[in-house]
Amino acid sequence: MLPLRVTLIFLALAANTVLHVVPLLLVALVKAALPFDRLRKASNTVLTGLAESWIGANGWMADRFLRTRIVVEEDAALQADGHYLVLANHQSWVDIVVLQKVFNRRIPLLRFFLKRQLIWVPLLGLAWWALDFPFMGRHTPKQVARRPELARRDIETTRRACEKFREIPVAIMNFVEGTRFTPAKHARQGAPYRHLLKPKSGGVAFVLDAMGEGLHAILDVTIAYPDGRPTMVDLLANRIPAVHVHVRQRPIPADLLQGDYQNDRAFRIRFQQWMNGLWQEKDADLARLLGG
Template identity: 60%
Template sequence: MSIREIPRAVVAFSLIVVSTLVHATPLLLLALVKFVIPLARWRVAVSGLLVRLAESWVGVNSRLVASLTGTVLHVEGLDDLRYGGWYLVLCNHQSWADIPVLQSIFHRRIPFLKFFLKQQLIWVPVLGLAWWALDFPFMRRYTRDVLQRRPELRGKDIEATRRACAKFRDLPVSVMNFVEGTRYTPAKHVALKSPYTHLLPPRAGGVAFVLQTMGELLQAVVDVTIVYPGGRPGIWDLLSGRVREVHVHVRKLPMPDGMLQGDYENDPALRERFQTWINGLWAEKDARVSAMSR
């Protein structure tokens, strides 16, 4: 980063921090009221207010980034979406910049995006509590070694997914999933022996559990492909104005037939059909990244 870019990044970061504090304070107070008064209708009404505050927060931050960085978003495929639906959003994961890009392009075009987050992120100052207040699902993943030592933990992540999805039934929501499970790097690409040129292998389990828990509510899959022509940036690159343009392709897909019910964990035939579907989706995405990168 050049010396000239530092002031822009500092200003952008500082204003986003101010916006975060301004929005997070009433958001956390409302969440406390929601927690203390356990009436179902009251909780739904407060959840709606919390989402409005979060949308204002995202809107302000998106305008700040757009005006201070000059990054141009080239987006195609938004026309067939609506704000009042329930969607499952699937996307490749290139950078921490993916999240502000997605929030910007989908702001009030589809319901508020809710991500599955690692359990450790609840300890992020201010943001962790804000995500908790907004019912973002926090997931605790157990390694194979841990499950071998403590078999009673097997299935706990599935139970957490089901509990999280149950909260999504009251208000329209866009359930966001970075299917690769982690950001792309060349080292991870080699370590995972990815069969794709530009992507890591998709992890089908989390998507399957969401579909089987919310399948009757979800109206469509929103398949998103993000490409950074200048290379994968960090969030500081975005704030400093070094990301000149981002290309985003969006397509709305029907829900996969025959995969919304059943037991993904224990039904090998269902698991194979689902993995075939998601791998086919990823193969198409890999070809699309190649085309968008030319």
């Protein structure tokens, strides 16, 4: 029965995706073909509404067919029309489902910076494009050293995305570790944290610089799976008893809003120290949520 259950839930989610992605694409094409200010603003409202409906329908199905409990602790005053930078640890694709379930219609639509290859994911890639999710390259330090224009290209992509985000309520999502946590990656890094990989500060710095005072606060989100890191199949098969989420609202330090992270070494060190401090607190939060 389990394979049948997983298949049926997957098909229901796929049908919901098709139902919402088709109108998303139609509205996005009209917006691209007729780029008038009033039409663009109206299109953004419709696109956001469709995305929230899509997420809401997924959440409704999760409530009826899945037994996973999401236990949320909040130290935040959330606003549906706010302007947030959302920072979270990353262990599983389930993280995205959890974040959308916790925040849908409580803050603006979460917008992720995605790897460029993900635009080719059937239906979803087009939906992310329609919703103005930025697509970034993934480059190693050696590649950037050989071709510095790769870093400049991603910085420019960030700036263009942030120019669009200034016009609307927004929640810019950043998985600061840059990849999903695994014990093997943790061991290779020699990370000074029990439950986290080292944070990558550059992307956060570029967003803060590009958005300036267009962001009002940081939402620092810690996601914990007491029964171990799950897969999406685990979620659909009801093998995740509980997820614990802690949300802490933080002010954005004024001295970190403007600075040249790439070329100003003193600013870069100061920014990294601030981020490392956040990560030390997150590691302690994660240990507590995991029960040890």
